[in-house]
């Protein structure tokens with residue numbers, strides 16, 4: 143972390159204790175929820191076999207941990223004033239219950255070795271692994287623990303429940319890409335998985351990753367005034383990521399498979415928690431895997447790291463379909479996050495709760511929208527009825543009712559509320575400068591905001607001081623007070639992402655924006671990414687101004703692929719045409735597919751490839767240099783709480 147951009151003094155940079163207003167807010171939470179209900183703790187403990195102590199997973203190629211719960215012991219005590227008591231409870235459930243657990247004989251979960259669970263189903267000869275975590279270091283450690291405790295078995299299949307990275311990016315820790323290509327390991331995923339996985343993680347990858355560091359609190363140290371949980375799981379592992387192309391796609395509800403003697407019945411649940419997702423039932427075990435369609439909290443209808451909004455109504459309907467398909471046979475429910483629910487009555491009660499949660503948010507948000515309320519007004523007045531809100535598994539530890547209501551609004555109506563004042567507002571810095579002038583300058587705003595802070599009106603302090611930050615980021619008093627307001631908002635938040643966003647914002651105001659290199663796609667991702675997806679990723683990096691007026695045609699002949707491709711830059715748009723070749727091209731490249739991918743993703747250079755005899759050129763080499771110069775490198779750590787330079 144670099145401090146040279148922060149004008150704050152050492153005292154201004156320090157974390158502050160909870161204020162009186164925050165202590166009062168925590169007391170209200172403590173009095174309003176049934177903390178004596180300890181069923182979740184019983185279920186989170188049940189079936190425990192073994193874990194690592196301390197739970198520290200090292201990086202495979204570097205000298206640091208990719209995942210470390212060894213510093214989370216502070217969660218053993220009572221909730222401090224700096225953490226919402228309801229979130230504290232969820233943090234305890236996530237971080238203090240880790241290791242290998244038996245769900246039923248033959249089905250095991252490694253929980254809290256990453257943000258997600260890795261599930262292992264014992265087949266006749268080997269393991270069926272469900273969701274191999276976010277990094278190969280974490281999945282390798284999880285598999286090793288299972289092999290050590292339950293007997294060594296080969297991985298015969300990997301089932302990827304959906305297109306989010308915490309469920310597939312660790313795949314190379316339990317198998318190789320060759321295992322998938324040769325079919326030695328069945329890789330089962332829902333239809334649309336490849337496109338959606340890469341769309342979410344590559345096309346919008348840089349902005350999403352930067353925002354995800356806020357959401358998951360990666361830059362925060364563990365501690366009662368900093369990181370306590372992600373809500374969805376104890377923490378996110380930060381290790382080696384990879385990708386394999388599935389060799390068995392599930393396309394329709396009702397499809398079945400028998401893998402290594404284990405019967406599986408599938409239900410497609412696309413367009414809900416993820417664009418490509420499925421749930422499935424193990425009839426021999428009477429066990430239902432709900433993937434991430436259900437979890438022990440209110441999930442994101444809009445995820446603050448940034449993603450397309452999700453369909454609350456479809457989500458609810460899919461849970462009902464799961465009940466219809468499997469409800470009369472299931473004895474246990476488990477999922478890709480959190481702990482299982484045992485007993486048919488308990489499991490169905492829980493599924494119905496989750497079903498009604500998302501339908502409530504959908505229906506009531508639209509009811510209020512039809513009264514004419516804007517999304518901010520809807521979010522402000524929506525309250526869960528006690529029948530939903532007193533259930534801990536419906537609380538907003540990850541998603542929030544506030545953002546859920548806004549997601550429903552955006553899904554149906556978009557971001558505009560119909561008020562012409564909002565048709566064409568100034569962007570942040572331009573607006574901020576005008577606000578400051580109208581409000582009497584930064585010092586006058588800080589004086590008033592100091593009084594609002596004393597009153598505990600931290601939301602308002604954040605709103606007005608954000609204008610000062612966008613106009614005058616070096617104003618130390620405003621910057622320090624804004625950081626303090628974010629901090630108290632973080633302390634009060636029941637949602638872990640909200641807490642982490644607030645505390646990361648405070649951290650960056652205090653310490654300055656962390657230095658970061660240019661964003662790069664991981665080599666493990668690049669090698670396994672289909673070519674058409676590489677072209678899509680390149681197209682969103684094309685700098686329109688630099689390409690203005692330019693026409694370029696590049697023929698690609700791949701030495702290891704059957705079809706040529708033609709790349710055309712014209713009208714500041716990059717097109718890639720499969721099985722095409724231009725009769726007259728500026729340059730023709732002959733090289734292996736992976737060499738081209740690595741070249742275009744910035745992992746190697748043309749001179750390097752030529753030197754290694756991996757690339758031959760026919761035509762004008764300067765055309766290749768011109769082409770390569772058209773693409774932006776994205777700054778990994780762009781400003782969030784301080785101004786972004788406008789062109």
Ligand SMILES: [Zn+2]
Pocket residue numbers: 258306308309434478479
């Ligand atoms: Zn997940």
